[in-house]
Structure formats: C-alpha cells, structure tokens
Amino acid sequence: MTSPLRNTIIAVAAAAAVAGSSPADAASRIxxxxxxxxxxxxxxxxxxxxxxRGVYDELTARGYRVAIVQNPLTSFEDDVNATRRILARQEGPSILVGHSYGGSVITEAGTDPNVAGLVYVSALAPDVGESTGDQFAEIPAPKEFVIETGADGFGFVNRELFQAGFAGDTSDPDAAFLRDSQVPINMAIFGTRLTQAAWRSKPSWAVVATQDHAIDPRLLRQQADRIGAEVVEVEASHVPFLTQPLAVADVIDRAARTVSQAATR
Incomplete structure (x- = not known):
C-alpha cells in the first residue's frame, strides 16, 4: 500500500471518529x-x-465472520505461524486484531496480502529489528506487573499481584479464574526480533486502556503514535476485551467499515 493511500484510509477513519455515531448505528449489522x-x-x-468471547459475540451479531487464534506461546515463530494458519482459512480480506504481546504477532503476520487493517488492543507494535522486550526500554512495565520465570524458561504472572497488574477492573472471581488458568509463555519470545512490520503498509487502530498496569498507558500511546494509528482510549485495565467488549468491538467494526469504504474509492 502506498503512503498516500494509507494516509487516505487513516484520514477517512479520523473523519468517521469525529463525526461519531449513535449507539444504534455502532451496533448495526454490516x-x-x-x-x-x-x-x-x-x-x-x-x-x-x-x-x-464478548468481542466475538458483539462482532458476529453485526454480521462479521470471526476467527480466534490459539497461540501456543512456545516461540515467536510458532505464534506467528498459528496466526498465519488461521488467516489462510479465511475467505476475503480480514481485520487482524492483537492484544498485548499479540500486537507483536500481528505486526509480523499482518503483512499477509489478505490483511486489510490492524487493530492493537493494549498492544505493542515493534518495528523491524526490534523485539517485544525492547519496547519497554524507556517506559518499563508498571510495578504491579511481575513475571516469575521457571527453570524451564517459561513465565507466569505473580499470583499475589495478578489482579492488580493484569485485570484490575474484573471481579475477584473472574480475576482468580484468569490467574489460575493463565498460559505460561516462553520468555525467550520477548527477545525475538521482528523481520516485518505490517503497520508500515497497513492502516492501524489502537485501543489504549487508561488503567493498564501491565503496559504503561504512556507506552501504549507512544506506540500508537509511532505507527500512525487512530487511537481510542477506554477506561479499563490490561484486559479491555473482557471488561469493555462493546468498546473494543466498535473499534474493530470501525476499522472494517473504513477500509471497506476506502477500497471502493
């Protein structure tokens, strides 16, 4: 995608954001x-x-086909390949959405020609030659977010600090379930450098959670600004897809409608 076309798409998105829409319009079927x-x-x-699940329900109710990647979290390559595998099963262009570290995954995998746009949800967006871990060099993770690494190199979020760092606006039972069902990640992933940066050629949107205590909101805004994303801020913890599914679905919906409109121009 040429820079002028990419800028046009982002401009259309910005205009749509300024114009706004009623709740009924936001939830209308495509x-x-x-x-x-x-x-x-x-x-x-x-x-x-x-x-x-909440985002899935909102989007499918509007007429979208929604697929969900299950990252193994065993290596960056494995996660990128898992995403590409799901993309290959889709018919037509897709909006590719990533949460947190998933932002690194969609940045690498999103160069797929069938990806029409990217949505970063409390997510990181490295550039070519950068790793996920590099993003925290200037603005580290908040003190509430503590990862404990085992002898095998896989990390878990600290149990006592899990809710404060990861899911501060969830109920105590929901936070406990998330804590006790968490999937460990191979910590070597955070040092793997990207070879592609899809946001350089694809229009991007970013959901910034203002109460995020896993990735500092200042870093989320910095990343979104660097990639030229349209930014929507929501009052939520690191898991806005859980606690603010309607707001997240609205951003994804807007991205899909915007790139669709741009494609007909």
Missing part, C-alpha cells in the same frame, strides 16, 4: 456487500483465545 467482513483475533501472553 451491509451484505461490505468488502471486509472477517476478523481474526490474536490473544497475548498468559492467556488464551477464550477471553475474546
């Missing part, structure tokens, strides 16, 4: 002839794809 009707959701570290 047109039968909308060009982008597919969404692929990619989870981050310490979680699995089931956390997307």
């Amino acid at each position: 047109a039968d002839d909308q060009a982008v009707r597919t969404v692929v959701l990619v989870h981050g570290a310490f979680a699995d794809g089931s956390g997307w």
Whole structure:
C-alpha cells in the first residue's frame, strides 16, 4: 500500500471518529456487500483465545465472520505461524486484531496480502529489528506487573499481584479464574526480533486502556503514535476485551467499515 493511500484510509477513519455515531448505528449489522467482513483475533501472553468471547459475540451479531487464534506461546515463530494458519482459512480480506504481546504477532503476520487493517488492543507494535522486550526500554512495565520465570524458561504472572497488574477492573472471581488458568509463555519470545512490520503498509487502530498496569498507558500511546494509528482510549485495565467488549468491538467494526469504504474509492 502506498503512503498516500494509507494516509487516505487513516484520514477517512479520523473523519468517521469525529463525526461519531449513535449507539444504534455502532451496533448495526454490516451491509451484505461490505468488502471486509472477517476478523481474526490474536490473544497475548498468559492467556488464551477464550477471553475474546464478548468481542466475538458483539462482532458476529453485526454480521462479521470471526476467527480466534490459539497461540501456543512456545516461540515467536510458532505464534506467528498459528496466526498465519488461521488467516489462510479465511475467505476475503480480514481485520487482524492483537492484544498485548499479540500486537507483536500481528505486526509480523499482518503483512499477509489478505490483511486489510490492524487493530492493537493494549498492544505493542515493534518495528523491524526490534523485539517485544525492547519496547519497554524507556517506559518499563508498571510495578504491579511481575513475571516469575521457571527453570524451564517459561513465565507466569505473580499470583499475589495478578489482579492488580493484569485485570484490575474484573471481579475477584473472574480475576482468580484468569490467574489460575493463565498460559505460561516462553520468555525467550520477548527477545525475538521482528523481520516485518505490517503497520508500515497497513492502516492501524489502537485501543489504549487508561488503567493498564501491565503496559504503561504512556507506552501504549507512544506506540500508537509511532505507527500512525487512530487511537481510542477506554477506561479499563490490561484486559479491555473482557471488561469493555462493546468498546473494543466498535473499534474493530470501525476499522472494517473504513477500509471497506476506502477500497471502493
């Protein structure tokens, strides 16, 4: 995608954001002839794809086909390949969505020609030659977010600090379930350098959770600004897809509608 076209798409998105829409419009079903009707959701570290259920329900109710990647979290290559595997099963162009570390995954995998746009949800967006871990060099993770690495090199979020660092706006029972069902990640992943950066050629949107205590909101804003994303801020912890599924679905919906409109120009 040329820079002028990419800038046009982002400009259209910005205009749509300024114009706004009523709640009824936001939740309306997509047109039968909308060009982008597919969404692929990619989870981050310490979680699995089931956390997307609320977003899935919102989007499918609007007429989208939604697929969810289950990252093994065993290596960066494995996670990128898992995402590409799901993308290959889709018909037509897709909006590719990543949460947290999943932002690194969609940045690498999103150069796929069938990816029409990217949505980063409390997510990182490295550049070519950078790793996920590099993103924290200037703005480290908040003190509430503590990872404990085992002898085998896989990490878990500290049990006592899990809710404060990862899911501060969830109920105590929900936070406990997330804590006790967390998926460990191979910590070597955070040192793997990216070879592609899809945001350099694809239009991007970013959901910034203002109460995120796993990735500092200042870093989320910095990353979103660097990639030229349209930014929507929501009052939520690191898991806005769980606690603010409607807001997250609205951003994804807007991305799909915007790139569809741009494709007809």
